[in-house]
Amino acid sequence: MPARLSEAFINHPVHLNQNHVDFNSAKEVPDSYTWPPIHDDSSPADYGYDVDSSVPVIDLSDPISSVKGQISHACESWGVFQITNHGVPTDLLEKVQTEGKRLFSLPLQQKLKAARAPDGISGYGVARISSFFPKLMWSEGFTIAGSAVDHARKLWPQDYINFCEVMEEYEKEMKLLAGRLMWLMLGSLGINKEDLQWAGPEGKFKDSCGALQLNSYPACPDPDRAMGLAAHTDSTLLTVLYQNSTSGLQVTRDGGKWVTVPPISGALIVNIGDLLHILSNGRYPSVLHRAVVNRKCHRLSVAYLYGPPMHVQISPLSKLVNLNNPPLYRSVTWSEYLGTKAKHFNKALSSVRLCAPLNGIIDVKDHNRVKVG
Numbered sequence: 424m425p426a427r428l429s430e431a432f433i434n435h436p437v438h439l440n441q442n443h444v445d446f447n448s449a450k451e452v453p454d455s456y457t458w459p460p461i462h463d464d465s466s467p468a469d470y471g472y473d474v475d476s477s478v479p480v481i482d483l484s485d486p487i488s489s490v491k492g493q494i495s496h497a498c499e500s501w502g503v504f505q506i507t508n509h510g511v512p513t514d515l516l517e518k519v520q521t522e523g524k525r526l527f528s529l530p531l532q533q534k535l536k537a538a539r540a541p542d543g544i545s546g547y548g549v550a551r552i553s554s555f556f557p558k559l560m561w562s563e564g565f566t567i568a569g570s571a572v573d574h575a576r577k578l579w580p581q582d583y584i585n586f587c588e589v590m591e592e593y594e595k596e597m598k599l600l601a602g603r604l605m606w607l608m609l610g611s612l613g614i615n616k617e618d619l620q621w622a623g624p625e626g627k628f629k630d631s632c633g634a635l636q637l638n639s640y641p642a643c644p645d646p647d648r649a650m651g652l653a654a655h656t657d658s659t660l661l662t663v664l665y666q667n668s669t670s671g672l673q674v675t676r677d678g679g680k681w682v683t684v685p686p687i688s689g690a691l692i693v694n695i696g697d698l699l700h701i702l703s704n705g706r707y708p709s710v711l712h713r714a715v716v717n718r719k720c721h722r723l724s725v726a727y728l729y730g731p732p733m734h735v736q737i738s739p740l741s742k743l744v745n746l747n748n749p750p751l752y753r754s755v756t757w758s759e760y761l762g763t764k765a766k767h768f769n770k771a772l773s774s775v776r777l778c779a780p781l782n783g784i785i786d787v788k789d790h791n792r793v794k795v796g
């Protein structure tokens with residue numbers, strides 16, 4: 424263990440300031456990035472031998488009644504599924520990947536020009552959840568909430584338009600897809616347009632909010648000891664994730680073993696967030712997930728984080744509540760919940776819980792093996 428911080432980075436990645444490291448020059452993982460070994464809990468499920476222990480794949484071009492049935496099963500038992508034939512053009516997915524790679528391959532000094540402000544949402548930076556852990560994560564991110572122009576102009580003063588156009592087009596497609604997925608999920612719970620006023624007169628979720636999160640996971644000299652993105656749930660209603668051909672996303676089911684979500688060319692991953700967990704009164708639980716890294720390949724993922732209009736009160740839907748199923752959560756706006764998440768992280772959901780469950784188990788257990796506090 425080095426005695427001083429400066430010694431830790433001799434022959435190690437170059438730290439340009441306290442939190443940013445140039446991963447490309449890394450020959451080994453510095454102590455500040457070293458987590459306890461993470462792959463000792465892998466199972467045969469990682470290799471997809473057993474259908475029941477694989478994340479469901481749903482073909483959205485199947486008959487609607489079949490899709491609803493599959494979605495209901497996936498949401499109740501997994502909280503995550505992959506979709507094919509979703510209608511998002513393949514060439515758009517490719518363009519998003521190209522632009523994402525172009526961004527993260529810029530020199531670190533250039534990326535830092537577009538750094539996220541301490542109290543801001545958009546921009547370049549380390550994983551936001553880093554502050555809850557004593558160790559750093561082997562990843563970098565870029566968040567787009569609203570227009571990307573101001574930050575993109577700092578990255579490429581002459582040449583930012585293509586990036587912005589691609590991200591804008593992608594966000595539009597994601598918003599449409601997320602609205603469609605919402606009705607499939609809600610429909611499978613027996614909820615219709617009259618039950619959800621904030622979806623708007625035609626149920627198009629016109630005022631919903633969303634953000635894009637681009638994640639880059641460089642190849643890592645010691646992947647068993649590094650963490651790409653620590654275990655968390657998203658605060659969203661749902662998240663649509665695009666991952667390139669390199670695996671890394673893992674999910675847990677009922678606090679069990681980590682299961683890898685294998686990359687399927689052209690597919691998108693859908694995961695349930697805390698707000699849908701609340702809205703469905705716990706019927707569709709948010710899924711705990713994390714990203715691991717690997718020795719050989721760089722990995723890129725793009726998450727579309729989808730939520731309701733910021734100031735709409737979200738509470739368990741009255742159709743899902745009765746004497747046997749009392750409301751489990753108090754009402755909360757997305758704006759308030761994001762603040763709660765930023766403060767309490769994986770305990771945010773239990774902090775808005777109304778009554779203790781009969782079995783005494785509180786929502787999401789903290790599965791991160793490195794804990795603080």
Ligand SMILES: C=C1C[C@]23C[C@@]1(O)CC[C@H]2[C@@]12CCC[C@@](C)(C(=O)O1)[C@H]2[C@@H]3C(=O)O
Nearest residue numbers: 544551552566634636655657658659728764
């Ligand atoms: C809309 C948002 C959800 C998010 C916080 C943010 O303002 C933008 C980034 C999102 C993200 C992505 C990685 C995991 C996560 C927990 C985080 O720290 O930043 C989520 C946030 C969230 O869902 O709470």
Ligand SMILES: O=C(O)CCC(=O)C(=O)O
Nearest residue numbers: 636638671672714724726
């Ligand atoms: O990169 C991944 O696979 C996961 C990303 C993620 O969980 C997020 O951005 O919220």
Ligand SMILES: [Fe+2]
Nearest residue numbers: 655656657712
């Ligand atoms: Fe996530």
